[in-house]
Amino acid sequence: MTEILKLDPLHPDPAIIHKAAQIIHTGGLVAFPTETVYGLGANALDSHAVQRIFLAKGRPANDPLIVHIQNKDWLESIVRNFPPQTEALVNHFWPGPLTLIFPRKEIIPPNVTAGGENVAVRAPSHPVAQALLAACGVPIAAPSANRFGHTSPTQAKHVLEDLGGRIDLVLDGGDCSIGLESTVLDLTQNPPVILRPGGIPREEIERIIGKVLLATKSPEMEEVLPSPGLLQRHYSPNSTLILVENTSGNRASAIKVMLDFVLKAQKEVQKPIGILTVNEETHHYESFHQLEVISLGSVNNLQEIGRNLFAGLRTLEQAGVEVILTTDFGEEGLGLAIRDRLRRAASQIIRI
Ligand code: TXA
Ligand code: MG
Numbered sequence: 001m002t003e004i005l006k007l008d009p010l011h012p013d014p015a016i017i018h019k020a021a022q023i024i025h026t027g028g029l030v031a032f033p034t035e036t037v038y039g040l041g042a043n044a045l046d047s048h049a050v051q052r053i054f055l056a057k058g059r060p061a062n063d064p065l066i067v068h069i070q071n072k073d074w075l076e077s078i079v080r081n082f083p084p085q086t087e088a089l090v091n092h093f094w095p096g097p098l099t100l101i102f103p104r105k106e107i108i109p110p111n112v113t114a115g116g117e118n119v120a121v122r123a124p125s126h127p128v129a130q131a132l133l134a135a136c137g138v139p140i141a142a143p144s145a146n147r148f149g150h151t152s153p154t155q156a157k158h159v160l161e162d163l164g165g166r167i168d169l170v171l172d173g174g175d176c177s178i179g180l181e182s183t184v185l186d187l188t189q190n191p192p193v194i195l196r197p198g199g200i201p202r203e204e205i206e207r208i209i210g211k212v213l214l215a216t217k218s219p220e221m222e223e224v225l226p227s228p229g230l231l232q233r234h235y236s237p238n239s240t241l242i243l244v245e246n247t248s249g250n251r252a253s254a255i256k257v258m259l260d261f262v263l264k265a266q267k268e269v270q271k272p273i274g275i276l277t278v279n280e281e282t283h284h285y286e287s288f289h290q291l292e293v294i295s296l297g298s299v300n301n302l303q304e305i306g307r308n309l310f311a312g313l314r315t316l317e318q319a320g321v322e323v324i325l326t327t328d329f330g331e332e333g334l335g336l337a338i339r340d341r342l343r344r345a346a347s348q349i350i351r352i
Contacts (some may be wrong), residue, residue: 009173021135033173039142047109064114095125097199179307274316276326
C-alpha cells in the first residue's frame with residue numbers, strides 16, 4: 001500500500017514531514033516534490049534502502065543517483081574535495097536545480113554512485129524537500145519518481161500512476177514549478193562538463209564560472225563522452241513521439257512540416273494524433289478532426305513550456321494517441337533542456 005498525504009507546498013505540516021522522516025529513517029521510500037520533478041527518496045547512507053529505489057523503479061544498477069542535501073554545509077560530510085568553482089556555484093545556485101558531481105567520501109554506499117568514485121549532489125529549494133531534509137538530518141538519495149524509462153513526474157498523481165503500491169508514501173505538494181530535471185554539471189573535469197542540461201541554463205552557469213562543455217553525441221557540439229547513466233532513450237511516453245527539430249528557428253516552416261505530417265498520417269493512423277504546441281499556434285490545428293491538441297504555453301515563455309512539458313506528454317499518452325507530434329524551441333536558455341528531453345523521448349527526429 002502506498003499512502004498519499006497532501007500538504008501545503010509553502011508551509012508543509014510538521015506532523016506529516018515528521019511521519020515521512022520516520023519512514024526514511026526506517027529504510028522506507030518516500031516520494032516528495034522538488035522544484036524540478038518529484039523525487040523518490042531513501043536514506044542515502046543506507047545501502048539497503050537505496051537498493052529499494054532501484055527495485056521500485058526497475059532502474060538498472062549502473063545508473064547512479066543524485067544525493068540531496070539541505071545546504072552547502074552538508075557537503076563536507078559526503079564529498080572528498082571541492083574543485084575551485086564550487087564556492088561560486090553553490091553560493092549562486094543553491095538551493096536550486098543544479099546538481100554537481102564531486103569525488104565521493106566512503107560514507108556514501110557504492111550503489112548510490114553505481115560503483116563509481118564520484119557522487120552527484122544537489123540542494124533542492126522546494127519547501128517540502130527542505131523540510132524533509134531538515135527533519136531527516138541525513139542526505140536523501142532520490143531519482144525522479146517514475147518507472148525507469150518513463151516521463152518524469154511533475155504531479156503527485158504521476159507518481160502514483162508509475163509507482164503506486166511499490167513505495168511507502170507520496171507527499172503531494174502540488175505541481176512542480178520548473179518541471180524539468182536539474183542541470184547536472186561534472187566538476188571533476190576541467191573545464192566542467194554539463195552531463196544533462198536542465199533547470200539552470202548553460203548561459204547562467206557560464207556567467208558565473210566561465211566556459212563549460214556540453215556532453216553530447218551530436219556532431220555540431222563539443223564531443224565528450226556522457227556518463228553511463230545518460231541513456232539515449234529515456235523520459236519516453238508510451239505513444240510514439242515524433243520531434244520536428246527546428247534548428248533554423250523558423251516556426252513557420254516547422255508548422256508546415258507538422259501540418260503536412262498530420263495530413264499524411266491521418267490517412268494511415270486510425271486513432272487520434274496528439275499535437276504538443278503553443279498558444280500562438282493552436283489555431284493551425286483547429287480544422288482537423290481526430291487531433292488531441294495540447295498547448296504548453298506561450299512560445300515566448302520557455303519557463304511555462306518546460307513546466308508543462310512532461311504533464312502534456314502524459315495527458316496525450318492517456319488520451320490513447322498512437323503518435324505525438326511536436327517541435328522544439330531552440331537551444332537558448334531552457335530551450336536546450338527542453339530539446340534534450342524531447343530528443344530522448346522521440347522515436348523519430350525530423351531535422352529542418
Ligand atoms: O531534478 C532532478 O535532478 C531530479 C530531482 C528529484 O532532484 N532527480 C533526477 O534524478 O532527475 P535521476 O536519477 O532521474 O537523474 C539523475 C541523472 C542521471 O542522468 C544520472 O546518470 C546522473 O544524474 N548522475 C547521477 N549520479 C552521477 C554520477 N556520479 N556521475 C555522473 N552522472 C550521474
Ligand atoms: Mg530520471
